[in-house]
Amino acid sequence: MADLTIRNLTITPLELLSVQRFQGEKVRTGNVVANVTGTIASFINATDFSAHHLLPRGDSHDARDVSVHLDPFRAVRTEVRAPDPAGREILRLTFRAGDRRYETDVPSPSRKSAVMKRIDGDGDDDGGDDALDLTVVYVPTGAFLAIFSSAKLHAWMKQLDDAWPLPLLSIPGTHNSPTCHTALPSVRCQSVGIPEQLRNGVRFLDVRVSVSPDTDALPLVHSVFPVSLTGIKYFSDMLADIYRFLDANPSETVLMSIKREGAGRGTDQHLSRCLKAGYVDKRPDRWWTEPRIPSLGQARGRIVVVRRFGLDDDLARDAWGGRGWGIDGQHWPDNCEDGTCEGGHIRVQDFYDVTESKNIERKIDYSRGQLERAAEREFHVVGGHQDDEQSGTTLPIFLNFLSGSNFFNATCWPERIAAKVNPAIVEYLCIRHGEDGKGPKELKVGAGSTGIVVTDWVGANGDWDLIRCIVGWNARLQLP
Structure with missing residues (x-):
């Protein structure tokens, strides 16, 4: 033995x-x-x-x-x-x-x-x-x-220096975050709701909304389907939960990816106007919409917008001196192992088309590879400030989606994929992550970040192991 x-x-x-x-x-x-x-x-x-x-x-x-x-x-x-x-x-x-x-x-x-x-x-x-x-x-x-x-998951950012840029943090996220309700098995991606996710360390939310041109109400959806079979769930109610969490935990930040899906007849431009006027402008102190990635200190207590939709012409021209609105993820690379969004702020692994159960191993390999690439990056904070040699460096957010599905194959529904992918990533983070030469490409390790790891079905039956492992890697940033 x-x-x-x-x-x-x-x-x-x-x-x-x-x-x-x-x-x-x-x-x-x-x-x-x-x-x-x-x-x-x-x-x-x-x-x-x-x-x-x-x-x-x-x-x-x-x-x-x-x-x-x-x-x-x-x-x-x-x-x-x-x-x-x-x-x-x-x-x-x-x-x-x-x-x-x-x-x-x-x-x-x-x-x-x-x-x-x-x-x-x-x-x-x-x-x-x-x-x-x-x-x-x-x-x-x-x-x-x-x-x-990583025991104090409700406020784990509290121990980290304000000067750290968000891309160097190890951040747990959830895919199709509000999909915890009674729904088709291929639609439901989460075991618990957003309040419980936030209390247990999740800091990146993936949100899809349906848009109509004649109302500011934004129903929550997954593709063309509502997230609940027992009644429409709305963005505004979810947002109220996030505000309550940030009010109680001002040291934390929440990154929110927002995308238009569903059967609504509204366009991306409708969504950009609705989101700004109907939500952000009513609580501007709670939002970060500047088209650059903030440091942790700048983001505390705020929702950082990751925009997966196009902008209204007036908003694109007027917001932030014409530089845009939100971190730009509009041109999202589709079904990719390692892709970059236009502007260079986002680098993503989002291979989701797991058509056969045998492809789950491929998904695991891609996820490990993105973890290794995220860990390779170097950055230093000296005396509470960014290292002068790196202060002008644009660090992209590394996004690593562990999710995948195939509507027509029950062995590849979200929960069944998560049951194989999540334990494999827990094992990698415990044993191999952050060790020189132990990743798939045998890369050197820099700051050891995991990047943002976006998961399905965390918290099922009280199992938060994957979240604890991701959050735990932030300790490396605190080494003298």
């Missing part, structure tokens, strides 16, 4: 102090009705459902003290035998960070990510903003444990 490898993806030096080994026991969760319902759902849905937790039984049958030093952003192969992959065994690991001690079980009871438990008992940082919260993600196929500092 393989030895356990531990990768410290935080800025804090850690030390593994002790290892206890327990026999594992599956414990049923919920009641009988809930478990039967969940079992039926698991045949319909592809995302993980478990009616059991894996818990340690009795006393440890093996315990020993060790001393394994884990420097920031380094991986160490230990001499600790990994837990039995069949779930018959649990390791309890104790770590030290400074003068504090933390404990975690591997695998966690739900086999998803877990926040380490503080065990030294003085309680001086419980719930405080400065508390060190360590998240662990275990990848059993590689006997690999990754440790992140």
